[in-house]
Every structure is written in C-alpha cells, then in structure tokens.
Amino acid sequence: MVTNYEEIVAIVDQFDPSNYRHSRNFKSGSVSRLSPYISRGVISTRFVFDTLSKKFGDLAPFEKFIQELAWRDHWQLIWQQTEVDHDLKRAQEDVKFHEFPIKVKDADLGIIAIDDGINELYDTGYMHNHLRMYVASIVCNFGKYHWKIPAQWMYYHLFDGDWASNALSWQWVAGTNSNKKYIANQENVNKYFNTNDANTFLDKPYENLYPKEPIELLTSSSALVLETNLPQSNYSNNPDLPVVLYTTYNLDPNWLKGLNANRVFLMEPSHFEKYPISNQVLDFILKLGENIPRLQLFVGSYEELCGQTKGQTHHFKEHPFYGHLKGLKYERDWLSPNVEVQASFFKFWNKVKKDLSK
Ligand SMILES: Cc1cc2nc3c(=O)[nH]c(=O)nc-3n(C[C@H](O)[C@H](O)[C@H](O)COP(=O)(O)OP(=O)(O)OC[C@H]3O[C@@H](n4cnc5c(N)ncnc54)[C@H](O)[C@@H]3O)c2cc1C
Numbered sequence: 001m002v003t004n005y006e007e008i009v010a011i012v013d014q015f016d017p018s019n020y021r022h023s024r025n026f027k028s029g030s031v032s033r034l035s036p037y038i039s040r041g042v043i044s045t046r047f048v049f050d051t052l053s054k055k056f057g058d059l060a061p062f063e064k065f066i067q068e069l070a071w072r073d074h075w076q077l078i079w080q081q082t083e084v085d086h087d088l089k090r091a092q093e094d095v096k097f098h099e100f101p102i103k104v105k106d107a108d109l110g111i112i113a114i115d116d117g118i119n120e121l122y123d124t125g126y127m128h129n130h131l132r133m134y135v136a137s138i139v140c141n142f143g144k145y146h147w148k149i150p151a152q153w154m155y156y157h158l159f160d161g162d163w164a165s166n167a168l169s170w171q172w173v174a175g176t177n178s179n180k181k182y183i184a185n186q187e188n189v190n191k192y193f194n195t196n197d198a199n200t201f202l203d204k205p206y207e208n209l210y211p212k213e214p215i216e217l218l219t220s221s222s223a224l225v226l227e228t229n230l231p232q233s234n235y236s237n238n239p240d241l242p243v244v245l246y247t248t249y250n251l252d253p254n255w256l257k258g259l260n261a262n263r264v265f266l267m268e269p270s271h272f273e274k275y276p277i278s279n280q281v282l283d284f285i286l287k288l289g290e291n292i293p294r295l296q297l298f299v300g301s302y303e304e305l306c307g308q309t310k311g312q313t314h315h316f317k318e319h320p321f322y323g324h325l326k327g328l329k330y331e332r333d334w335l336s337p338n339v340e341v342q343a344s345f346f347k348f349w350n351k352v353k354k355d356l357s358k
Pocket of ligand 1: 035
C-alpha cells in the first residue's frame, strides 16, 4: 500500500467517481480505498471534496461519494459528544457471548466470500465495506456475540482503523445504533461477491433467516489476545522550540509546515492497551509518519512528555481520543465546519449538501 504523500494525493487526483454509486457494494466496485489516509489524518474529507470539485465543478457527478465521506464526519461528531464504547441507543438484544467466534478468527466459515475477505484483512489490512457488514452481522446477529470485542478484532487489523466509524458501524449492524439489526442472506453475498455458495447457514429466504439461537458453527469462542508492539522512543527535545504533536489519527504533513518546532509522534502505551493495533498496521502508520520531516517518536505518557517539555508550547489537533492534550488546539478540516452534529445522518447530510453546493 502506498504511503508516500505525493502518491496518496495522486490517488485522490485520479479517482473517478462516475461509477461509484452503482458499483460500490460489489467486490469489484470502483471504491476509492482512501480511508487509511483519511483515518490517519494524512488527508481530510474536505481535501478530497476540494480536489474533486476542482475537477468536476458541480457536486452531482460525485454526490454519492461525498455522502459516504460525510458518514465519517457524522460518526466523528457523534464521538465528540458521546461515549461510543457502550451500546449507543439501546442495549444489544439476544447477546449470548462476549468473546470472539473461533470459526471467524480462523476464516473457516465455509462461505468463500467471507473466508477470503477475512484472510484479505489479515494479509492487507483492508476489507470491503459490504464485507465488513456481512462479518459484523454473522458475528453479532447469527453468533449472538456482543459487538465490542469483535469490533476491536477488526480495528486491530484495519489500516483505516477509526474507532468512531468502527464501533458505530458495528453498533449499526447489531441494532444498538439503528432501528433494526442488519442481516443478509447467501443470495445477497453471492450477488455482490460473485460466488455460488449454497447450503450455508445464510442460505435461506429472508423470512427464515434471523436465528433465535446462535448458529452452532459460531458457538466455540475464545478470548482474543490483541497486543501492540510499540517501537522505541527516539526523542531528543530542543527546549527552545515549541512541540507539534502527531498521533495515529493526525499525520498531516502539511500542518504547521513552516513552524520551526520539535515534531513529536506521541504513542501512549495506555492508549494501545485499550485500543491495540497489529504490527502490520503499526508499520503502515510509521511509514505514513515518514512524510513529516524530522518526526521523532515519543513512546510514553503525555504527562511524561509534559515533564520533559516544561514551558514549551504544545500544538495539537482536536480528536476525541486526545482530549487530555494541552496547549494550542486546532480544528480538523471538516467537510462543512459550520454544520453541527444532527439527530440523524440524513439531517446532517442535507445540511452538508446545502453548504457544499453554495
Ligand atoms: C463493521 C464496519 C466497520 C468499519 N470500520 C471502519 C474503520 O475502522 N475505519 C474506517 O475508516 N471505516 C470503517 N468502516 C466504514 C467503511 O467500511 C470504510 O470507510 C470503507 O470501506 C473504506 O474503503 P474506501 O476508502 O474504499 O471507501 P469508499 O467507498 O471509497 O468511500 C469513500 C470514503 O467515505 C468514507 N466512508 C465510506 N463508507 C463509510 C461508512 N460506512 N462509515 C464511515 N465512513 C465511510 C471513508 O472515509 C471512505 O474512505 C466500517 C464499516 C463497517 C460496516
């Protein structure tokens, strides 16, 4: 996967959204694969919009695509106001397990599209959106697992891991952040992922699809061991300069570019204990950090960094995970900075669309 900034910008420049609306749910659909760069704050939703609008002028040819980008801002705005680690709107119904199904972990469900998709996640850090929905539905609605630990499993492996998009999408599928649980049958999987599987536990008409009890195949579960192997610090402080802080959610190489500063990638072990990421994801993130000249790693708590940088101004970007940082706070580049969080996504989208069409 590309990690060089110029090559990332080239992906945005070259993205053709004309077929997006009709093809995005298919395995071979023309999706952008931009989410790892947006999640990690290398580029913003606004930057993608600005690039496409320079090219197309009118919003209409790429409206569906921008609507998807708006989902990310919507989830982030909800996260700013609400704890997303717990069932959001209502308690998850029919929960029988709080671990993770072994057959899913081993990509051994006997459903080709799903097993291949899980292996692709392990190999590449990517999973197609529709497949994420199928997997979350199989785990929560067919296996009757609470969404939280399974969401952490997916987050651990995803290059685009974004806890708001992740937790709130799992909750959307599990019915704790939506009006009903999401389920899809084998015919649907075959159609979108070009397979011919039959006689699986999904191979039923919709009337008989939702099981009252967990599917037998999914009942063996195990606790997950998810650990982050953080690198060594290489930080050497210049006390005469301010500190510009980067995190796994802010790796924007253009931010405060002209400022003479200590550029510090803060990695707090306590954060990664709670929200672990795989070695593969960590390597990807560290490579993205190479776009920022003289970026140094500080592996330790923020309090320790404060102790070493007393009297130096800290600059940081707003993010719900980093509410404890102190100093000069900068806003993120939202699609529509003036549109606040709304009660539903479509209320939010209508306001954003109006704003972007001005
Ligand atoms: C169970 C589940 C877990 C998910 N976990 C994450 C996650 O950890 N991180 C993450 O970035 N996305 C997550 N998503 C959302 C979505 O799957 C990915 O953003 C998308 O697949 C990324 O691929 P893409 O860039 O090719 O998307 P495209 O289809 O090209 O979409 C363009 C952009 O729109 C945004 N977007 C698209 N769909 C969604 C969505 N449903 N929610 C929020 N933003 C969206 C992303 O920024 C994406 O890059 C999850 C979805 C589900 C159903």
